[in-house]
Amino acid sequence: MxxxxxxxxxxxxxxxxxxxxxxxxxxxxxxxxxxxxxxxxxxxxxxxxxxxxxxxxxxxxxxxxxxxxxxxxxxxxxxxxxxxxxxxxxxxxxxxxxxxxxxxxxxxxxxxxxxxxxxxxxxxxxxxxxxxxxxxxxxxxxxxxxxxxxxxxxxxxxxxxxxxxxxxxxxxxxxxxxxxxxxxxxxxRGQNNVQGSCDMGSLPNVYTGYQKVTDPAAREKFEEAWGVSLSGEPGLTHTEIFGAAYRGEIKALYLVGENPVLTEANAAHSTEAMGKLEFFVVQDIFLNETAQMADVVLPAASLLEKNGTVVNTERRVQRVRKVIEPVGEAKPDWWIVSAIANEMGAEGFAYNSAEEIFNEMTSLTPSYAGINYARLEEGSIQWPCPAEDHPGTPILHTEKFNTPSGKAKLVPISYRPSEDCCDFDFPLVLTTERNLYQYHSTMTRYSEGLDELSGGEHIRINPKDAEKMGISDGDMVEVKSRRGKLQVRAKITRNSQEGVASLSFHFAECPTNLLTSAALDPVAKTPETKVCAISIEKA
Amino acid sequence: MSEFITLTIDGREIKAAPGTSILRAALANDIYIPHLCDHKDLTSVGICRVCLVDIEGRRPTVSCMTPVEEGMVVSTANEELEQTRRMNLELLVLNHDYDCQNCAQNNKCQLQELTRFIGLDEDRIKAMRAPELADPIDDSNPYYLRDMNRCVRCGICVRACEEIQGDECIDFVFRGIETRIGVLGDKPIIDSTCTTCGECVTRCPVGALVPRHAVEPTYEVETVCPFCGCGCGILVGARGGKVVSSTAIPDSPSSGGSLCVKGRFGLGFVNSPRRLTTPLIRKEGKLVEAGWDEALSLVAEKLGRYKGSEYATIASAKCNVEDNYVMQKFTRAVMGTNNIDHCARL
Amino acid sequence: MYEKHVLICAGTGCISSGANDIRDVLAGELKNRGMEDKVRIIMSGCHGFCEKGPIFIVYPEDIFYCEVKPEDVPELVEESLVKDNIVERLLYKDPVSGETVINHDKIMFYSKQKRLALRNCGVIDPENIDEYIIRGGYIGLKKALQLAPPEVVEEVKSSGLRGRGGAGFPAGLKWQFGLNSPGDKKYIVCNADEGDPGAFMDRSILEGDPHAVLEGMMIAGKAVNADEGYIYVRSEYPLAIKRLRTAISQAEEYGMLGENIMGLGFNFKIKIKEGAGAFVCGEETALLSSIEGRRGVPRHRPPFPAVEGLWGKPTIINNVEALANVPLIMREGAAEFASVGTEGSKGTKVFALTGKVNNTGLVEVPMGISIREVVFDIGGGIRYGKKFKAAQIGGPSGGCIPEEHLDLPIDFDSLTSAGAMMGSGGLVVVDEDTCMVDMARYFLNFTRKESCGQCIPCRLGTTQMYDILEDITEGKGRIEDIELLDELATAVKKGSMCGLGQTAPNPILTTLRYFRDEYEAHVIEKRCPALVCKALLQYTIDPEKCIGCQRCIKACPVNAITGEKKEPHVIDQDICTRCAACYEVCPKKVQAVQVLSEGLPESKELAVVREEGK
Known part of the structure; x- marks a missing residue:
């Protein structure tokens, strides 16, 4: 990104x-x-x-x-x-x-x-x-x-x-x-609306449509629209939030639809951080491992129980529609957040429908300006779509790039090795991977059948490494990194490179991210879950 | 060359693009030619031999494999064609487990449609030697059943696997009357490279490949798959407040009518009895059920104490555009901080 | 140098009856006598008269010895090679006249043949390219390479050569399509997937004259601008494969194959692809699919391979026999070739003559010869003086030709109109002891098992027909079965995708056409007139003849026979399984056990009614 x-x-x-x-x-x-x-x-x-x-x-x-x-x-x-x-x-x-x-x-x-x-x-x-x-x-x-x-x-x-x-x-x-x-x-992009979440400014440095919080003009626009004054200082990133919570700098956290106990790199650290919070609200559709730590858990409607829009990996804005009523007293996320805001006496959260929210958003977001629900009924639209008569943009950069000069930058890059290096104690590299039948940590585990097809979690090891470590196919092994350890069954496969082992991170039974490193990319602040030094021995 | 070819089918002049088969040209013009192995999403192979037509000046041939030609005169029915077709169909019916009442495809079945259109000579079927249909049903996959006793060997599943999914994990196996659809080593489907995308199941014209626990929905709604970033269009069926089915929207621009195992079969989580149905509040160390009023006022009161840099929101890429907009607005406008991020990097 | 040449047939038939042993004994004998320099041993290809193998011919005298055993060799050396005498007892004896024949071309089996495709088989050493060249080999290729492609096509067109694999499609026309198809890459494929049971002409040519096939392929390559060829040969033909490989490497060594052939700027390479034995892979599109490494199943035509074949490129597929004729056409000219045969069918056809005739083997006859000539002259008539009943022509998908059509000329069109087909050239002669219903059942059992299983009529229809035929032969036939069979056969013929399904009903259609009465006897009277269908037979003991020896009682595996010693025995029909054990042990002089197929008493009345009705 x-x-x-x-x-x-x-x-x-x-x-x-x-x-x-x-x-x-x-x-x-x-x-x-x-x-x-x-x-x-x-x-x-x-x-x-x-x-x-x-x-x-x-x-x-x-x-x-x-x-x-x-x-x-x-x-x-x-x-x-x-x-x-x-x-x-x-x-x-x-x-x-x-x-x-x-x-x-x-x-x-x-x-x-x-x-x-x-x-x-x-x-x-x-x-x-x-x-x-x-x-x-x-x-x-x-x-x-x-x-x-x-x-x-x-x-x-x-x-x-x-x-x-x-x-x-x-x-x-x-x-x-x-x-x-x-x-x-x-x-x-990994999740059904990860593009949309970024586009919406669920990021510490930008408002919707990547308008920078540090840009006074943008800030002024949002201040005027929302009738409040806004901070021009970029906030903390995901991983930084957990660091700050760990140090006691973040005291209240509102966490929606995520399960950091399993998915956060160096999960033990983040779990400990969440334990230190003074007030912790979790909003989800299941009482997952993280929600169990919360002070308040709010029941959210699933994607099939609410109206709205999502943006897929190809910048395509599509309508999602309510198929069934939310179970029990579950509510759409926007409804819950708005209700909290209203309860706190805030102005500007009296929304009656997703469409109202969407319209407010597009009025503030140039790349979405031409999109509305009526058009989406006709078909999906790929942003940027600056005007109602604009067809959307399937291919970016056909004429020019979105840089100040309009030209793309070729960037000199020097090679830097990964942070977490192997040594005598941790001779193997662990990398994480995904399984077709699972999706992050939550929803698929509750869909009967997918678990059966996925065949459960295994650490995948090259036959040569396995031989060196005296491990046979199906053995229970203990995997250790500099940050944590866990037990899991081994699968010996030639698909694994010698010196490299892999795990997915879908399974609560095997919390892979206890092992991984939270070393961050200096720019994007993405954690290094793909390279992690480990050792494996027979349990 | 002109853009369209003109030909005559059953006395009607119709136009079709060059390269179109007679069958598809006819169907596009509401002229029904009985057919079984042809599927609009797949290449034609001409193996069921049901779509025979007469073309002036040629021997009878299968219409699915014959491209339209300028001035062609086609007739879709005559005594000879019908006799050949009917015998063909009777053989199929004889070799098919015709227990329609207990078949998930009942009333959606192509074989039933053919039977209604072509008709059967019941006496002749009785005169034929009925085989024993005792192939065990392959129930190894958690999401679909394979019943070779209902299979018509049209090969649509084989082509769907090859041309849509691309994995080629099933094929025709054995020869002659023993011919069936199988996987390498003729093992249960679960032991194959099948990824349960269901592209075959959704296209099976008969009841050979059917979803397990199939429940007929009372209504269907067009929406988007809740899983990965592909954003496939799905048509979700519901009955009695539960999600019961999911099929691909054929012309979805993102997915082009395809789905994977999760989108087609994996929506069961919505109906899970373990869903959160009420707010929970920690009281004396335990999370206990509470009403919305209590939960909202508690959250509002507590959050009010941490405005500014002591507060952060972690939003979700699994929530909609609108949800995320409101979350960041809440964080910035109400809580007065830019401490908001989500799981984009995971 | 050599004074004599001994030609030992080394076709697969003669090798299995001991040709290699004879060679070894002969070589040893010659060595002992110091005659190695005087007598040359040639291991030749098939002579066609496999039944009489191993065959041992002494040249220059052309003395034809047959059914030679290793122990006969010293005598043959002593008498025939040293003393120039004739070993009378090893000569061929005419089954009709009983006279012995010395020269092989005086044998009726050979005298009516015209060996064009088999011209070198049994004459040259197939593993020696020089012998092929001496006999005029590669002259045709050289001529072709000096012509333009359309001229080569024209020559083959005017020769009137038609495909020898089944359908008899004009070869020149096929080549014309191939030449007209645009594309830089084209292929020539030799179909050597000879699958008809009993047919072995292609194998014999590959084993006896492999260069003829290579030369034919290259001429075809020149004609359509192809530079690569495949020979698709069954892996059950190891000797043919070995000789082909030898031939290919020798031809490459001689510059007759490969780059810049004969210095005339033409490139051609040939690869061998071994088939795994599925009958349907002889169908050209299935064959291509198999070469491409996919499941060998036919696909719809058009597009024909000449337009869209191997890997989507224009491909000419001809079978071995057709290709073997091509060098001859180029060398001798189209007119010479066209002078043999009939108006619509030029040249010759090789048949695998088997069944109840006196002489069986591979025969090559000019098109237009009558079935009668083949059966009675070449074949020497029916064995044991029995009566001719029919000739099944064209393999398992062919049809039977009854006695009234014995004078039918053998050519593509007459055979088709009589309900049979040329096929690959199987010719099985059956006599009065053959049940035609049972024969149809037998062939259907073959085709139904070999159906690729793709298209409905062939997959389900052939088995349905087989099941009905089996019921009929087991006495479970119903009156409506005959019409049902007829309808099924017609539907399968019309509805099937490829040649296999379209021709599989032929045995039924022709037997229904010419021998309907036999079906009726089975179905209505529950009687098998030829005494073949076990379930319809009764084994009885003639009390007048029975000597009460109890041999049959001991032989009966189900204890169906009772009787005191020296008293007439009786068979209990309810217990009898018709295994024929009693029939076989009853002393020939006594012949008390009799086989009958009397049918049901009530059906006899029906038969009478039917007779009167006529």
Whole structure:
């Protein structure tokens, strides 16, 4: 997000899902597409059937790798080296799009210079991928147009996640793969409305539509609309909030629809932090592990019990509609928050419907200005949609980028290793992954059947590592990191890279994030759940 | 070449785009040609042999595999075609578990539709040698059943798996009368690479692949899947205040009519008896049920004490646009802080 | 150098009856006598007369010895090779006249044949390319390479060559389609998936003259601008595969295959793909699917392979026999080839002649020859003086031709109009002891099992027909079954997707057409006139003849026979399982056990009524 905002001026999927099927080349990096985004996975497989080249780069041999023409089993955290290494090959072999770079990009020379570091030996050493495969990947990506890059948490959940994202954008820019159909840089967003939550300013530094809280003009606009004075100081990020709570600086927390006991990196730390709160409100549809710690728990309506809109990973605003009445006394989230505000005597929360809220929001949000419920009845709209006669924007950056100059930035990047390094005591790298049949930690665990299909939690270990540690398939093992430990059954699989083990984080029985590191990306403040040094021994 | 081809079907002049099959051109013009193995989302294969038509100057052929041609004169029915078709259908019926009352597809079944349209010679079916239909039902998957005794071997499931899902985990296995749809090693479906996306189940024209615990909804509502960021359009069916079904919206721009296991089968959490139904307030260390009034005034009173930097909201990417808007507005305008974030980075 | 040449047949048939042992004994014998330099041993391809194998021919005298055993070899060396005598007892004896024949072309089996496709089989050493070249090999290719593709197509077109695999589609026309199909990449596929039970002409050509097939493929390649070929051959043909591999490597060595063939700028490579034995893979689209590594099932045509074939590229598929004719056409000219045969069917056809004839084996006859000539002249008539009943032509999907059509000329169109087909050339002769209903059942059992299972009529229809036929042969037939069979057969023929289903009903349709009375006897009278269908037979003991030896009592596995020693025995029909054990043990001189199929008493009356009704 932050990475793309720097280079392109906008941090979202540049293209649409349906276009992926027509790409000539797809690079899926840090994404287990078929597991985490099955429908996007269908499109990728369709593209392959139609003759597209597929490159999969991932430390673990994810199911999509079966369809790949080229599978690069990179070492965890080595993405920058691979991407910049590919960029170097592309430029050395003259496969870059000179005209595009001249017309639409800035800082090519500095960028080119920064590639010097990425000699074939260096790249091969860092990534563990043989030199010729890096060259092959570079050629495959550069020579098959349009080429689309898909990435996910495997790119962002690193202490250098922003670097990873900028390296991806660099690669797409030098080959002219931005601003046209079936190309682009496509971060696949994890949850049904994660794009919408960001768009709505559920972020510490921006109001709706990424209007900065530090921008006086924006602040003034919202002050006027809401009839209050607002703070111009950016707030704390997710991980920082837990840190501040731990130190006693945050005393009251209102937590909605999340389960940090399972999902937060270094979960023991955040659990302890929540324990220190003076007042803790949780709003959810289930009494999950976190809600059990709350002072007050408020019952929310599920997505099928309320009206509203959601924004999917391709910036598509879609209507959701109430199918059944909320169970018991559960209420829509907006109703609950508004009721609290009203109870506190605040003005401006007398909402009667989701639509009223939506209209207020669009009046304050230029990129949503042209969207209303009546239009959404006709069909979904992809933002930006600045006016009612604007059709929406399936492909970003077709004319210019959202940077001050209108040109995209090529960013020199130097390689930084991951924070949490292996050593004698913690010889293996743990990386987290997702399971098709589960979704974060809560909803799917309550849907009968999905649990059965998912087969439960296992730590996936390479046969060679397992042999060294004397572990057999199905053994109960103890996994330790510098932050915590847990017990789980082992699955021995060649899909796991030697020296790397993986866990999902869906299961309360196996709270993976007790192990993971909360080391943050300095810009995006995303925790490094994808690289964590661990040890494994038979329990 | 003109944009449309003109041809005559049963004396009616119709237009169709080049490359369209006679069958689909006819169906698009409300001319019914009986068919079984053709599906609009999939490539045609011409294996059920039910959609036979007569084309002037040619031998009878299957209309699903014959592209329209300029000036073609097609007739969809004559004595010879009907005889061939009827025998074909009678053979199918004979080899099918015709216990419609106990079939989830009853009244939605393509075989029933064919039977109504083509008609059967009951005496002739009685004269035929009925096979023993004793294939065990594969109930290994928690969400759907596979009943080979009801399967017509149209291969729609095989093509759905190959062309929509892309995993190719099922195929025709064995030969001759033993031919069935199976997985590698003819094992139960649960032991295959099947990811239970249900693209086959939703397209099965008969009762061979049916959702388990299928309940007919009383009404259906168009909405969006509550799980991942793909944002697939779903049509959710409800009955008696419970969510009972979910199907893909065919022309959903995000998902194009596809779903995965979660969106199609995983909505059961909404009906879970473990859902929160009332506010809970911690009293003497325990969370106890409370009314909204009590909960709201408690929260309002308490939060009022922490306005400013001592307060934070963690919003949710599982909540709607409107919910998030109100949460950040509340945080900023009422609580006077920008301490709001959500799980976008997880 | 050599004074004599001994040609030992090394076809699969003769090898299994001991040809290799004969070679070893002969080689040893020659060595002992120091005659290695004087007598050359040639292991040739199939001579077609497998029944009489191993075959041992001495040249230059052309003395045809048959059914030779290893222990006969010293005598053959001593007499035939050293002393120039003839070993009378190993000569062929004409089954009709009883006379011995010395030269092989004087044998009726051979004298009416015209060996074009089999021209080199049994004549050359198939593992030696030089022998092929000496006999005019690769001249046709050279001619073709000096012509433009349309000229090659034209030559084959005017030869009138039709496909030899089943449907008899004109080869030249097929090539024309292939040539007209746009595309840089085209393929030639040789269909060597010979699947008809009993047919082995393709195997014999591959084993006996592999270069003819390679040359034919290359000429086809030149004709349509293809540069790659596949030979799809059953893995049950290991010898054919071995000889093909040898032939390919020799041809490559000689510059007859590969890059810039004969220096004429034409490139062609040939790969061998082994099939796993599914009958339906002989169907061209299923075959292509199998080469591509997918399940071998047919697909709808059109598009035909000549337009959209292997991996979607234009592909010409011809079978072995058709391709083996091609070099000859190019070498001798289309007119020469067209001078043999009939108006619509040019050249020859190889048949696998089997069944109740005296001479069985592989025969190549000019198109237009009558069935009578094949059965009675080449085949030497019916064994044991029995009566000819029918000839089943065209394999399991062919049809039977009754006695009244014995003078039918053998060509594509006459056979089709009589309800049979050329097929790949199976020709089974049956006599009065064959039950036609049972024969139809037998063939349906084959096709129903080999149906790929995709299309409804073939998958369900063939089994339904089989089930009905089985019931009929077991005495459980119903009067309405005959009409039902007829309707089913018609629907399956019209409704099926590929050739397998479209032709599978032929055995039923032709037997219903020519032998309906046998069906009626089974269904109405519960009687099998040919005494084949067990359930309809009665084994009885003639009390007049029975000597009371109790052999049958001991042999009966179900204790159905009772009787005191030296008293006539009786079979209890309710217990009897019709296993024929009693029939077999009853002394030949006594012959007290008799087989009858009398039918039901009431059905006899019905039969009378029916007779009178006529």
């Amino acid at each position: 932050a990475g793309l905002a720097t280079t392109l001026g906008s941090g979202a999927m540049t293209n649409t899902i349906a276009e992926i099927g027509d790409a000539a080349c797809i690079l899926a990096i840090g994404s287990s597409t078929t597991e985490a985004h099955p429908i996007v996975g269908y499109q990728v497989k369709k593209a392959v059937r139609q003759g597209a080249k597929l490159i999969v780069a991932n430390p673990q041999e994810v199911p999509l790798a079966r369809f790949a023409h080229l599978y690069l089993q990179i070492k965890p955290g080595s993405d920058v080296a691979l991407l910049m290494g590919m960029a170097r090959v592309i430029i050395e072999e003259g496969l870059h799009d000179q005209k595009y770079i001249e017309e639409r990009c800035e800082d090519f020379d500095q960028f080119k210079q920064s590639l010097e570091e990425y000699t074939p030996e260096f790249v091969s050493d860092i990534t563990g991928v043989p030199r010729e495969k890096v060259v092959e990947a570079a050629r495959m990506y550069a020579e098959n147009n349009p080429a689309s890059i898909l990435y996910c948490m495997g790119i962002t959940q690193h202490s250098h996640g922003t670097d990873n994202v900028m390296a991806i954008s660099n690669l797409a820019l030098i080959t002219g793969n931005l601003g046209k159909a079936s190309a682009g840089v496509n971060p696949l």
